[in-house]
Amino acid sequence: MARPPLRRRTTGGVAALCALSLPAAGCGGFGGVGAGDGTTVSVAVVANPQMKDMEALTPYFERAHRDIRVRFVTLPENQARQKITESVATGGREFDVVMISNYETPLWARNGWLTDLQERAERTPGYAPSDFIAPVRAALSYRGHLYSVPFYGESSFLMYRKDLFAARRLTMPRRPTWRQVASFAKALDDPGHGVAGICLRGAPGWGQVLAPLNTVINTFGGRWYDLRWNPQLTTPEVERAVRFYVSLVRRYGEPGAAGAGFTECATHYAQGKAAMWYDATSAAGVLEDPAGSKVVGRTGYVAAPVARKAWSGWLYSWSLGIPRAGRHQDAAWRFMSWATSRRYIELVGRRLGWSRLPPGSRYSTYALPRYRRIARSFAGPTLQGIRHADQQRPTVEPVPYTGVQFLDIPEFQDLGTRVSQQINAAISGQESVHTALAQSQRYARTVGRDQRRPEH
Numbered sequence: 077m078a079r080p081p082l083r084r085r086t087t088g089g090v091a092a093l094c095a096l097s098l099p100a101a102g103c104g105g106f107g108g109v110g111a112g113d114g115t116t117v118s119v120a121v122v123a124n125p126q127m128k129d130m131e132a133l134t135p136y137f138e139r140a141h142r143d144i145r146v147r148f149v150t151l152p153e154n155q156a157r158q159k160i161t162e163s164v165a166t167g168g169r170e171f172d173v174v175m176i177s178n179y180e181t182p183l184w185a186r187n188g189w190l191t192d193l194q195e196r197a198e199r200t201p202g203y204a205p206s207d208f209i210a211p212v213r214a215a216l217s218y219r220g221h222l223y224s225v226p227f228y229g230e231s232s233f234l235m236y237r238k239d240l241f242a243a244r245r246l247t248m249p250r251r252p253t254w255r256q257v258a259s260f261a262k263a264l265d266d267p268g269h270g271v272a273g274i275c276l277r278g279a280p281g282w283g284q285v286l287a288p289l290n291t292v293i294n295t296f297g298g299r300w301y302d303l304r305w306n307p308q309l310t311t312p313e314v315e316r317a318v319r320f321y322v323s324l325v326r327r328y329g330e331p332g333a334a335g336a337g338f339t340e341c342a343t344h345y346a347q348g349k350a351a352m353w354y355d356a357t358s359a360a361g362v363l364e365d366p367a368g369s370k371v372v373g374r375t376g377y378v379a380a381p382v383a384r385k386a387w388s389g390w391l392y393s394w395s396l397g398i399p400r401a402g403r404h405q406d407a408a409w410r411f412m413s414w415a416t417s418r419r420y421i422e423l424v425g426r427r428l429g430w431s432r433l434p435p436g437s438r439y440s441t442y443a444l445p446r447y448r449r450i451a452r453s454f455a456g457p458t459l460q461g462i463r464h465a466d467q468q469r470p471t472v473e474p475v476p477y478t479g480v481q482f483l484d485i486p487e488f489q490d491l492g493t494r495v496s497q498q499i500n501a502a503i504s505g506q507e508s509v510h511t512a513l514a515q516s517q518r519y520a521r522t523v524g525r526d527q528r529r530p531e532h
Contacts, residue, residue: 088437115407119173121148122156122164122394124339125362126228126434127175130415135421137414144407153337154281154493157265162491167401172408176224177283178215178393178467179482183363184216191398194221196409204414207438211462212393217465225395225416229436230358231389231455232291238376238435240264240271240351254292254320254381257352261328264351273328275350276321279337280500282482282492287390288354289499290481291380293317299471300483305527307520309495309513317383319509319530322502334504354381356392357436357461360454364431371485377454380461384472390481391465393437436462476527487523494519 084437114345116126121127134146138510149171164184176199184190191343197205205213205222212229216222234257236248237406243261249256277285293299296317299308309313320335325333340354342362345353346369353359360377380389398405414420418440430446435458441447442455451458470480477483481500482492498512 093328105203114145115404116145116147117169117172117407117411118147118149119175119396119411120156120171120305121150121161121175121410122153123150124153124394125342125432126341126358126394129424129434130227133427134415134421136423136427137411139375141410144410147412153283157283157489159295164399164401168169168399169401169403171399171411172404174393174397174399174400175227176397178212178391179479179484179488181216181395181397182218183484183486184397185221185223189400190223191402191405191507192221193223193225193398193409193509196413197222197225198410202415202419203417207418209436209439209462210266211391211465212437215391215467216395224395226360226393226395226433226437229393229435229462230356231391231458231465232288232355233357233380233389233457233461234352234354234378235345235359235363236260236352236376236378237264237348237371237374239374240377248376248378252381254295255385257325257354257381257468258320258328261324261352265328266351270349272330272344272350273352274324274328275336275341275344275353275355276325276333277337277341277355278325278329278500278503279335280493280496281337281339282496284337284496285499285503286496287356287392287481289318289321291390292321292383294471294480295381295383295385296320297384297472299435301476301527303474305474305476305524307517307524309517309520315509315513318499318502318513322499325503326505329403330482334500340510347494355490357389357454357458358371358434360451360458361431361433361435364450364454365429366431367429368415376455377457379457387453387464389461389465391462391467393479409473432446442466469498484526487526491519491523 131148163170173491195204208226209229212226216226218222241248246260265273277288279285296313298314298317302308330336330350341353341355342359344350346363348370363375364372366372382388398408402408421433421441430450433441433447465480467478467480484490495516498516501507502509502512
């Protein structure tokens with residue numbers, strides 16, 4: 077869905093092993109990137125369209141900074157999280173810049189694993205950290221200081237095919253309920269013509285299936301733990317939410333839903349093979365890009381569906397941080413401050429297309445005239461979703477954690493992965509929802525017991 081990059085990218089386990097074990101010049105997979113005199117900045121990123129765009133435009137940075145070369149290590153999300161976490165947590169020096177999120181940033185800052193970026197951000201001419209959208213900036217801060225800077229920010233919303241709704245004389249509310257969404261999915265599901273009623277993530281991974289599913293659990297009245305860290309994954313509220321999600325995707329979802337994450341759903345919907353898609357607000361730029369989408373101008377955007385809670389969208393940001401042990405901190409900041417600047421955002425528009433701008437990071441993005449014209453259908457719902465995403469009060473009943481689609485505890489990476497595998501098994505029909513949640517409850521009980529210990 078993205079235009080071919082101007083440089084070679086490293087992908088997959090072989091390239092990652094090379095990046096983690098050999099000097100830059102010894103890794104054939106990197107081609108000429110990082111060759112020559114000067115400082116080589118190693119950047120670990122997640123494979124998605126916006127990161128591909130960043131790699132494609134990095135030669136502009138290198139031409140303006142002759143003393144710096146940038147080497148990318150690009151991995152699928154689940155692999156990237158594991159590799160980056162292992163490196164940063166152990167004080168590894170493989171990466172000078174790491175792509176992390178608002179889950180890792182405050183946790184890692186508290187552990188002393190990240191460099192405090194506040195002074196650099198304030199002193200860099202034209203960088204304007206006050207221009208970052210307030211909820212995103214707050215989510216990437218610890219004790220009031222930025223420890224990573226947003227490449228893009230997002231909430232979640234529902235995308236739907238306006239033409240298919242009109243053909244069936246259906247009307248999408250601006251703030252739909254999940255029951256209404258299920259009814260629409262049933263009416264619009266058309267396997268004979270290759271159109272699914274809805275696309276939903278089903279792939280394992282706490283950043284995959286659990287991202288949308290947790291918002292469903294929250295708005296159905298469920299929660300992971302009560303205030304005393306007792307697990308709640310087998311409560312009626314959670315079971316109803318998970319049964320609803322699994323049933324919806326199994327009945328009216330995309331083919332191969334158990335293997336579908338963000339990228340697969342984006343491709344599916346952009347090719348006209350789904351009537352609705354609930355996912356990240358950042359997806360809108362993909363759908364409105366004529367270079368890869370067949371549904372340009374035919375999609376409507378409305379708030380994340382709800383049940384009991386008034387708003388249910390998540391809050392997320394892919395951001396760039398500097399490991400405390402990083403060797404080239406000044407060069408790393410020069411690159412990442414370029415890649416998260418207003419100037420970079422305008423460069424994306426001029427060179428790759430205005431629909432491709434990294435969304436949800438800066439207020440000034442939404443004042444650019446050409447972007448405003450393209451984004452008129454989704455800019456409002458995007459900013460509304462980010463504004464209403466409440467990490468402090470994500471659920472109907474009170475909880476001891478923060479985070480909408482994740483829990484702000486280090487153990488959630490492993491716990492979320494394990495639970496997501498159980499949900500994935502239910503989606504693929506390998507086990508029942510009841511069995512999946514019973515096993516998930518056992519995992520959660522162990523983590524909850526640890527949280528109740530005095531050191532927590």
